[in-house]
Amino acid sequence: MFAILFVFCAIGYFRYDLAKAAYPLAAPANKPPSWQYPLGTDSQGRELYAVIVAGTFLTLRIGVTAGLIGLATGTVLGFIAAYFRGWVDVIIKSLVDILLTIPGLMVLIIIASATKQAMSITLLALIIASLAWMGPTRSIRAQVLSLRERPFLQAARLSGMNSIEIIFLELMPNLLPYLAASLVGSVTGGIFASIGLEAFGLGAMREPTLGMTIYWVIYYSALLKGMWWWALAPVSVIIIIFVGLFSLGAGLDELANPRTRRVL
DSSP states (O other): OHHHHHHHHHHHHHHSOHHHHTSTTSSOTTOOSOSSSTTOBOTTSOBHHHHHHHHHHHHHHHHHHHHHHHHHHHHHHHHHHHHHOHHHHHHHHHHHHHHHTSOHHHHHHHHHHHTGGGOOHHHHHHHHHTTSSHHHHHHHHHHHHHHHTSHHHHHHHHTTOOHHHHIIIIIHHHHHHHHHHHHHHHHHHHHHHHHHHHHTTOSOTTSOOHHHHHHHHHHTTTTTTTOHHHHHHHHHHHHHHHHHHHHHHHHHHHHHOGGGSOOO
16 A cells, blocks of 8 residues: 555656645646646646645654654653552553543644644644643553563563663563554554544645645535545545555554464
């Protein structure tokens, strides 16, 4: 899936000047797919091939940024809570449990609405990341708790290793496959959240992200006007991205969790 998407984007990257073709008035408006415009154009006079290529990069950037920040924050808090236990664990666990009861999408919509005038790709990623750490915190905490009393950690403590050495030399290597799978999940969640917010018109309005492309499809009633190609292009790429991430996440999860591995 990602190989197909990579080739598609590479062709578009070298074919178009994305700084111009992906923005309004770069081409005649409302043109259906043709040899000159492979994916057609939209009502703003943008070449949809260029829009999709630029939008794929921008959407992945939002997802990766939000996913990395969320997972990094969750990993640090999860390690602190599970390894040191006591009142620190109680505070972190209680905070996560309380915040997880609040509808995340509603909070994101409120924050995005309040910052709409200053919205940018980076700000949108940070807004999503502000709620992306709670799930990883809970799951990383559970993983560290399961490893905390293992014999190899007891041996490490008896050998004189301090807490920092145990975390980085013993715990982290054992959690790397799980962290990789969690990162894919966090990136997927970040992309999904960004597309959802942008489809409501709460993204960076001038940027040709996949979510904003969906918003303009709705805004201009493209399907009612018979402009099916305008909706088909972003939806197809979004499906490819999610199927690819799901396959990658499933493979990494199988590697991280021996109980799910196939018996050969």
